[in-house]
Amino acid sequence: MSDATDALAIGEPLMVLDGIHRRFMMGDEEVRALRGVSFTITKGEYVCIIGPSGSGKSTMMYLLGCLDTPSEGTYELAGYEVSELGDEELAALRNKYIGFVFQAFNLxxxxxxxxxxxxxxxxxxxxxxxxxxxxxxxLERVGLGHRLDHTPDRLSGGERQRVAIARAIVTKPELLLCDEPTGNLDSRVGAEITRLFEELNHDMGVTVVIVTHDPNLAKRARRNIKLVDGQMVYDGPPQEGK
Ligand SMILES: Nc1ncnc2c1ncn2[C@@H]1O[C@H](COP(=O)(O)OP(=O)(O)OP(=O)(O)O)[C@@H](O)[C@H]1O
Ligand SMILES: [Mg+2]
Known part of the structure; x- marks a missing residue:
């Protein structure tokens, strides 16, 4: 992986999706999880991807995270065309550019x-x-400088998610990609984690993309992308009650 695109400036395209389709074969039947989705996310944005169950959010998350490749269409991450890369190159791209945060912490x-x-x-x-x-x-950055030697079983749910976020930012990635990061937390702790994402986005300039059902999280983002039946039906500022 070359260092040519190391320092993206705020506002430069980080992720460019053009006509993305993802199809799965289930026996003889074809499932069309994503059907022609195009959007661009620039460095420094804070975006939530929302939509009902089965709309293609997790499928999109795997593609954005270079854990999967599209059936059709192109995805460029930091200037790299993902479908042209093999498994090792995809792993290198992930390690260099992306920090992942999952619902289940995975510590x-x-x-x-x-x-x-x-x-x-x-x-x-x-x-x-x-x-x-x-x-x-x-760990200090996420407010856990006093918990360096604790093991995960001695931490609260919110603290565990902070550890997972520290692990995601320790490599100073361009992109924080999060899948239902407040899904296992009560609303007060979820709100604290939401604030932490806002701070990291603001202070580090890290691009934040979150897949979520949580309306409180989605409405704090500057941009919401809504999927329904594998298609993008909305792309803009959060809308009240959606
Ligand atoms: N590996 C797969 N094989 C077959 N079908 C799949 C596969 N992955 C996803 N699908 C189908 O694609 C569609 C989109 O699934 P996806 O998991 O992306 O939805 P989602 O928006 O994340 O839903 P949820 O909110 O319930 O997590 C669903 O109809 C799902 O059954
Ligand atoms: Mg999902």
Missing amino acids: IPRTTTVDNVALPLRYAGVGIGERRRRAAQA
């Missing part, structure tokens, strides 16, 4: 928060001392 049990957060840096070949130093910094 490693019996491993301290600092070592959970340091893990992506190990894959990036950073030495142990530097890994821990940067992990501690990321």
Whole structure:
């Protein structure tokens, strides 16, 4: 992976989707999960992807995260055309550009928060001392500087999600890609996590894309993209009551 596109400026295109289709075969039947979706997300945006169950949100999330490739159409991430890349190149692209946050936190049990957060840096070949130093910094950024040596089972749900967010930002990615990040949290803690995403977007300039059912989260984003039946039916500022 070259460093040519390292420093994208705010407002430059980060993700460009053009005529994206994703079809699955279920026996003899073809399921059309995404049907001709096009949009561009620029560096520094804060976007929620919403829509009813089965509308294609998770399918879109896998594509945006380079965990899957489209059946038709093109997706460019930071200037790389994703469908032209093999598995190893896709993994390299993910490691370099994307931090993932999932509903279920996905932390490693019996491993301290600092070592959970340091893990992506190990894959990036950073030495142990530097890994821990940067992990501690990321944990401080999410308000958990006092919990470095706790294991996940001794943390609250909100704290676990903060650890997962620290792990996602420790590599300083261009993009935070989140799948129902408040889905396992009560509304007060969900609101705290929502504020944290806003701060990270504002302070670090990291692009935030969140797939969510949570109307409180969606209405705080600057842009909502709504999918219905695999098609984009709305793209604009949050609408009250939608
Ligand atoms: N691997 C697959 N094989 C077959 N069909 C699939 C596959 N993945 C998704 N689908 C189908 O594609 C459609 C979109 O699914 P997707 O999971 O993207 O919806 P969603 O918007 O994330 O829904 P939810 O809000 O319930 O999570 C659904 O009809 C689903 O059954
Ligand atoms: Mg889903």
